Amino acid sequence: MVTIEHDCERTAAPVAAAIFDFDGVIIDSVHPDLLACSALYREYGGGELPVEWWAQEVCGQPDSYERLFSRLLAQASASAGAASQHTRAGLRRRLDELWEVYLTEDHVRLMPAVEEALDTLRAAGLPLAIASASNGRWVARWLRHYGLTQFFTAVVTCDDVPAKKPDPAVYLEALHRLGVPAEACVAFEDSHSGMAAARAAGVTVVAVPTPATRFLDHSHADAVLDDLSVVTPRWLAEVRRTAW
Template sequence: MEAVVFDHDGTLVDSITPDYEACSQVFREYGAELPAAVWAADVCGNTDGYPALFARLAESIGRHDAAARMRERLSELWAASLLPGSVPLMPAVRDVLDGLRESGVRLAVASAAPRTWVTGCLEHHRLLDRFQAVVAAEDVERRKPAPDAYLAAAARLGVPPERCVAVEDSLTGVDAALAAGMRVIAVPTPVTRSLDYSRADHVLPGLGGLTAALRAPSDRKAAHVRH
């Protein structure tokens, strides 16, 4: 292993909690509840999942014309809650990055989010200089679960994909990294812990266990987070 490629949202920064809360707020405003498991399976890591989610909500309440307004309302809530200065780092991020860098491991970010968002968060938390490469939505033709972002990150690092380890929080991201030929370590968030991460090589309850997992053999049969 020569390099570690991190997803951004939900892996380095906790944007997943406010994102889920914003979607839940839209549902509540229309008299419905949004189970975390539904959001995790259909939306987390899947940009195309939002329109489908609100289309189903609109249909369920007999308001077929309301889906567009629901999406607009979500954008309003995002503007208020999803800001680089208000999204905290995930636990242990800084220590993990510093430890890997001191060990000579090359680091990159592979995200499906816009570059302004990714670099804005990393700059706010003073972490941008830890990474030799940052791949964002504008840099690839296809979003995750296509492997493009991970392949681009490996290319920019100058490291073959099979010598890279990807760190992901979403099933979409796990599939993208596997398709790129990388070993994958999944670190689910509290919102996504109910999902089946058995396709990943390791499943961790937090980033604090990453260094040990990088040295361990694959355990791809583990279906859920080990406690």
């Protein structure tokens, strides 16, 4: 975790709002997704899914599952010595079935310290938003399930914008709905594409990588946290000050 040092001679820049990615920051859908992808990889002859490759190429990346399918199809074709009988559509159908098994209430949990951080920020009167690459139905489902809907002034998903992360559209829309300037906001992200989107929108970026992605390089973030337990308005002001 990066520690934000207090400088008594400088006034911390005010923060007007905080914006949160959803999958991997609010809820842990990353591990269940890894379980589903790993099951698909085993079923279609790929052996054990290389977790580091998955974290780099699939997790949170645009067209991520197409990369997984391409790898499986290439391996199946090479091992058979001829054209594979597997199809991209078949892989997609099977992954959808595996998601039904793993992306459930038994597996999708809140990330550590989420409720405490949201309580603290809301009590301080700070507007909060979601900026997610997932669809609105998915986000609404888990916000309701965990009783978090009331925390967020704005919820922006891929249904609301023309392009997914790393395009900054979802962050720009969240900023518009919050009615605050980018330079007064702090964003929390777990993926490289999400951090790139927030950065392109002009927002201070805090990386909160999941256990599956902590080995990746997050040095381009303004701060890196193990979880949200240290997040308070004062901490946001400090990270905002050191970022500018």
